[in-house]
Amino acid sequence: MKKTVLKILLLTILCFLLIVPPVMALTLGDRLLKQGCKGEDVAQLQYRLNSLGFWSGKVDGIFGPLTKNAVIRFQKSRGIKVDGIVGPQTLKAMGVSKTSRSSVGKFSARDVELLAKLVYAEARGEPYIGQVAVAATVLNRVKSPDYPNTIPGVIFQKVNGYYQYCTVSDGQINLTPNETARRAVQDALAGYDPTGGAIGFYNPAKTSNAWVRSRQYMTTIGNHVFYK
Numbered sequence: 001m002k003k004t005v006l007k008i009l010l011l012t013i014l015c016f017l018l019i020v021p022p023v024m025a026l027t028l029g030d031r032l033l034k035q036g037c038k039g040e041d042v043a044q045l046q047y048r049l050n051s052l053g054f055w056s057g058k059v060d061g062i063f064g065p066l067t068k069n070a071v072i073r074f075q076k077s078r079g080i081k082v083d084g085i086v087g088p089q090t091l092k093a094m095g096v097s098k099t100s101r102s103s104v105g106k107f108s109a110r111d112v113e114l115l116a117k118l119v120y121a122e123a124r125g126e127p128y129i130g131q132v133a134v135a136a137t138v139l140n141r142v143k144s145p146d147y148p149n150t151i152p153g154v155i156f157q158k159v160n161g162y163y164q165y166c167t168v169s170d171g172q173i174n175l176t177p178n179e180t181a182r183r184a185v186q187d188a189l190a191g192y193d194p195t196g197g198a199i200g201f202y203n204p205a206k207t208s209n210a211w212v213r214s215r216q217y218m219t220t221i222g223n224h225v226f227y228k
Contacts, residue, residue, distance in 0.1 A: 029096045033086040037063040040109050044186065045086060048094055049074060051183040059179060095190070107189070111151040113177070115139075116185045118155055120177035121167035122201075123224070130222040131181055133195045135188035137226065140199045147199070195219055198226035 028044035031037075043061035049070045050056055054077075057066035068084040075082045078093040107115075115135055123134045141147035141154045148154050156168060163169045195201075198218040202209065204225055215227035 029091050033063055035063050035065065035068045035084065042067070043109075045071075047183055047186040048096070048190075050179060051187060052094070059182060107151060112185055112189070113182075114155060114173075115151050115188075116177040116182045117173050117175065118165060118167065119184050120181040121172035121175055122165065123222075124178070124181065126222040126224065128180060128184060129194050130224055131184035132187045132192055133198070133219075133221050133224070133226060134201060135185045136193040136195055137198050137200055139188055140193070140195075140197060144199060194221060195226040198228050200228075201226045 026039050026041040028041045028048070030041055033042060033045060038061055040061060042063045043059050045063075046056045046059040046061070046067055049067070050059065052074065054070040054074045055066075056070035057064065071086055071090065072082055072084045074094070075084075075090060080089050080093055115138055118138065119131050119135050123131045126134075138151060138154050142149055142151060148157055155165060155173070157164050165173070167173050195218050200212065200215065201224040202212045203223050204213075205223065207213075212227060218226045218228050220226070
């Protein structure tokens with residue numbers, strides 16, 4: 001009896017996996033997008049449209065009328081075929097390349113949202129470029145052999161018993177990020193790094209830490225000094 005139930009359960013799971021398409025695993029550029037599409041790639045499209053100034057509505061991964069209208073406005077502004085469909089020509093005009101697709105595709109939607117939470121917690125009062133810069137420093141740490149190679153690993157890393165980001169220790173990391181923070185993360189994932197390769201930042205008015213102040217200076221954006 002137990003074996004029969006187990007077989008039925010396994011068959012049910014298999015059928016579910018075959019029927020339900022893994023749309024959430026898709027990255028912008030993996031397929032043609034039009035009204036009615038859903039998934040992570042649609043959310044990335046909405047992030048990009050919003051960051052470019054073509055409001056596509058709430059970033060929810062659903063290609064509805066607002067998103068279609070935003071695509072049409074974008075296509076008109078770039079002088080390309082106006083059809084409300086996101087294909088190779090529209091993607092190219094948006095600056096979406098194989099490189100940017102592979103960069104975004106390395107991380108899960110959960111990891112990207114966690115990075116947006118850190119950006120919101122650390123830089124919600126900073127200029128937009130400063131928020132992109134904070135996201136970029138985390139990604140630079142992920143790439144560095146001196147730090148963990150995942151976004152959660154970097155954000156929750158402890159050194160000598162202390163978190164690397166004060167907003168993790170004080171709980172602000174649990175705040176819900178706004179769309180500006182999410183757009184900043186998408187720009188950083190696409191390769192935009194206003195810091196030139198920094199791996200950290202600090203507010204000189206709020207820290208006297210000798211170690212960070214001894215690091216190689218990269219740039220100052222808003223209230224943050226970025227270092228390498």
